Amino acid sequence: MSLDQTGAGTHLDPLPDDPKPETPARKKIAWNEVARDIASGGLVRTLLAVLLALIVGALLVVFTNDRVADTLGYLFARPGDFFAAAGKALSDAGNALIRGSIYNYRADDFLTGIRPLTESLRFAGPLIAAGLGIALTFRAGLFNIGGQGQILLAAIFSSFVASQLQLPFPLHLVAAALAGFLGAAIWAGIVGFLKARAGAHEVIVTIMMNYIAVSLITYLMRTPVLHDMSSGSNPTSIPPHSSAVFPLLLGESYNLRWSFVLCLLAVAVYWWLMERSPLGFRLRMVGLNPDAARTAGINVNTTAITAMVLSGLFVGLAGINQAIGRDGNFAPNVDAGIGFEAITVALLGNSRAIGVLFAGLLFGILKAAGPSMQVADVSPEVLGVVQGVIVLFIAAPPLVRAIFRFIPEPRGVGR
Secondary structure: OEEOOOOOOEEOOOOOOOOOOOOHHHHHHHHHHHHHHHHHOHHHHHHHHHHHHHHHHHHHHHHOOHHHHHHHHHOOOOHHHHHHHHHHHHHHHHHHHHHHHOOOOOOOOHHHHOHHHHHHHHHHHHHHHHHHHHHHHHHOOOOOOOHHHHHHHHHHHHHHHHHHOOOOOOHHHHHHHHHHHHHHHHHHHHHHHHHHHHOOOHHHHHHHHHHHHHHHHHHHOOOOOOOOHHHOOOOOOOOOOHHHOOOEOOOOOOOOEOHHHHHHHHHHHHHHHHHOOHHHHHHHHHHHOHHHHHHOOOOHHHHHHHHHHHHHHHHHHHHHHHHHOOOOOOOOOOOOOHHHHHHHHHHHOOOOHHHHHHHHHHHHHHHHHHHHHHHOOOOHHHHHHHHHHHHHHHOOHHHHHHHOOOOOOOOOOOO
16 A cells, blocks of 8 residues: 555555566475475385384394304404494395295296295285274274184185085185184174263274184184084184185285285275265274264264274174185184284374385285295394384384484474
8 A cells, every 4th residue: 555646545556467477586485385294204214114124123133143243252353244244134034035935046937936925915915904903993993903703704604505505616715715704703893882872982892802802713713613523622613615615816826815806905095084974984083082973973983883894894804714715624713813913003003094005015915025034044033023023113213314304293283
């Protein structure tokens, strides 16, 4: 606003027709904002957590190696021997990792060489399925650590139908799979019901349900329900009929079965459910702010039950894979620790479909590489430490930001 020459009145200065030109300084500020947003996101922290875990694993490989340990006695006299032995240990471990999980370049032909990759996929399948189930409850504001029990119940139901009924293929396979889904959903639904109706904490309830499931499957494997009484007293299941077993996916030379394809389909179902469906919106809303969701008319208690049941369905797919993804019988430890490793997979995958997929593949690679790395003088416990360190850094973002100073605080979060 300015005065005219007579001072009689005022008029408004006209606005410029064109905006200010975008100078290099303004462009630099904009790109800095973009870089800040990327660096503050979960993807960068996840990748850096994996990098830190691999560094820790490399250090363990070096300092647990016998040849490296021998050089430590005269390290300062001949440091070159130490670095040579350390480099040899890391090289052997890396080669063993590749040969055991991706491609065995020492094999006679290509088809034999890719067998380690199929083993990685075989291990990854149930981890992906169970990880999706755990991730669903994370996004709904719950903490489901009952994957072990849900896998065991799915195995009980699937094994019973697969061994006790006589049906043609593929009807028998479908019936056994549906039975497994039912068992896991019931077991998880009990937790949701107790959470919603009695206010019981899902962490405590799922821990107790895990203990019950282990005892239950051990008992049933000593009875005619799941055990062939003429085969001895060791608790094992009755082998499933061939009509109730997932067929091999790539032929007799590989152990990968069609159940892995179901695990991939589960990724797509999870993505649609959580990102595109109205039910997924309600689950996410309750997870973000249950009070606001309640105010908006969402039944929080019913949503909690629904989340646990859906989680049980995804985790149950892992149990089905363990029970009828094989030709023989199985023991009470059929869960193979997948229920707890799925928590790591869900955390590493940031509870997103694609993230869980790649996290499951990573842990499948580590599992498949275990035997070959053991031959290369790498302790199998090293891989377990790597997994634990990944969880440590994923669960402690401030620790990662303290190590990598270029990662800023997320917007809206004070120090």
